[in-house]
Amino acid sequence: RKEVEQDPGPFNVPEGATVAFNCTYSNSASQSFFWYRQDCRKEPKLLMSVYSSGNEDGRFTAQLNRASQYISLLIRDSKLSDSATYLCVVTANSGGSNYKLTFGKGTLLTVNP
């Protein structure tokens, strides 16, 4: 099983649609969880941290299920500007006092007019 696995995509949705991304992780000792977005030929930008209680930021809602080792991102009322690659990122201890981010392969979202 891959360390972090995401929906392969791509997702093509019309403006205004609701779209959900799923991500699973294999290391049960993982400690922190994030969604990043990456525009074409740009750097990854932090979108949201993901907490066990779930968290919402405007049109974006992130959920974490530690028992199932599953993370999700919901985008409501999608905009053209939401078109990007969405990266699921998990942090786990990599030995001693070191932590390492592990990235999923990313899911490409295209929002169409």
Place this chain on the structure above:
Amino acid sequence: DTEVTQTPKHLVMGMTNKKSLKCEQHMGHRAMYWYKQKAKKPPELMFVYSYEKLSINESVPSRFSPECPNSSLLNLHLHALQPEDSALYLCASSRQVPDPYEQYFGPGTRLTVT
């Protein structure tokens, strides 16, 4: 200000050249990272510096040599690279290691090795 800056934006170098990539942050972060990203792939971790000391080297070839002169600066020295090293090189920083806080990425240096 959550800004990480990187220079240069683009770099073309021959296999016998020596060049350096630079990264700077003024957020007071004490952990800094180098990643390599190939097209349509996620970033791959290369090095982690924690409090100016190298804490993780992900078995990176010695033709890549990192340096952390102070808590705000991170360099990556390049020597005798191969064409397959062409990629986007990303620098990132976070509050500290350990503690898996969010990482903030710079815009990257797009490197082409000819």
